[in-house]
Amino acid sequence: MDETQSAPKPGSRSESREEIERRILDCAERVFAERGFGGATMQLIADQAELPKANLHYYFESKEKLYRQVVERIFTIWLEAADSFETSASPEVALSRYIARKMELSRTHRYGSKVWANEVMQGAPIIQDYLEVTLRDWTETRIELIERWIAAGLVRPVEPRWLLYMIWATTQHYADFAHQIETLNGGRALSDAQWRAATETVCGIILRGIGLQPEGAGA
């Protein structure tokens, strides 16, 4: 609910251009996440970044340019996180690590996930090109990999596409619907133990659901 960066004070002259831009991006991410593109105002972002509103237009040409950079930043994180998916030997390890990593990102990058959800819900007016090229390529590649697992008899026959959507949906839910989850948790954020339990449950159900045995499972 306060500063995102702590090194140099907001007013300090020792702050580099890069640091200021990063502070603006962090605040913008939170505001765009909570109010959507149309609901967010440059004034609110400026207030949170402790800058005059005009300075935002000095560092970022327009509201839309700023928004685009926020969305692009998230998209990059998502893609990198997804790489751990294919650097593993077995389906069990690959899927477990991918799910665990995505759950972790839902905890550490809640606002980024919400901005993405907002953008997609609105029909991806800004980043449609990413959906059509980068995300599509990534998805096709992963689908082929899962199909090879199935052909090799390692995984029960399921349509890989619906499996991927299930993983995305379930993990991102913990970021996008964090407020609902916390309300149903008595108004408190999930504890470390609860995050571990949720991750384990999600991994367990999905892996068993496609015929795999989770690592370190009893029955």
Added chain:
Amino acid sequence: MDETQSAPKPGSRSESREEIERRILDCAERVFAERGFGGATMQLIADQAELPKANLHYYFESKEKLYRQVVERIFTIWLEAADSFETSASPEVALSRYIARKMELSRTHRYGSKVWANEVMQGAPIIQDYLEVTLRDWTETRIELIERWIAAGLVRPVEPRWLLYMIWATTQHYADFAHQIETLNGGRALSDAQWRAATETVCGIILRGIGLQPEGAGA
């Protein structure tokens, strides 16, 4: 992309007050879903409902009152849909029907689901009371039911809470992220067959994931 109601023409005098209010609500739902509360404008809703902007304020006191009615309408549908959850004999039937019904609602009430997602992502500024009372009660009741299934040895031990979130997340994803799913589907909406396949895959993974055998399953 056009009219939601077709019976009497928008301009017609034969339209009852109820019909007009319903047409406004339908249009408002779509606009709020696609742009969020702050991003939506009364002007756009009026245009889509083919009414002068001032008339909206005649039928609904304010933008927020209109929004609240839209959200309440969705919430009611969700709760009623969820009733089918407990009117079944076995866990297999109860969960299969619940998941299938929620998938169906994601297809028929896409915009409603998005409005709900938007509201929750923004911290439920309007309907927090529903989260704290109605949804919480519903959730607690279902958790107790699932715990009895587990105690009876019908279901593999999992934390019911994470299982419920998984079902919500996965089914609602097909509404909230419909645009992304359609883009990855070559820009086309899912066909009847694809909806059936997705529903079956989701049911199959979740049921097997908690130790149940889906109805009419081969292996």
Added chain:
DNA sequence: GTCTATAGATTGATAGAC
């Protein structure tokens, strides 16, 4: 680079003729 002041457009809401 930073800020104040403000332009120009758009917003939610309303007054008042019909």
Added chain:
DNA sequence: GTCTATCAATCTATAGAC
């Protein structure tokens, strides 16, 4: 009940002093 005209507030964006 319906509509035009308009208000006051707020928005994005910019001009220009420092």
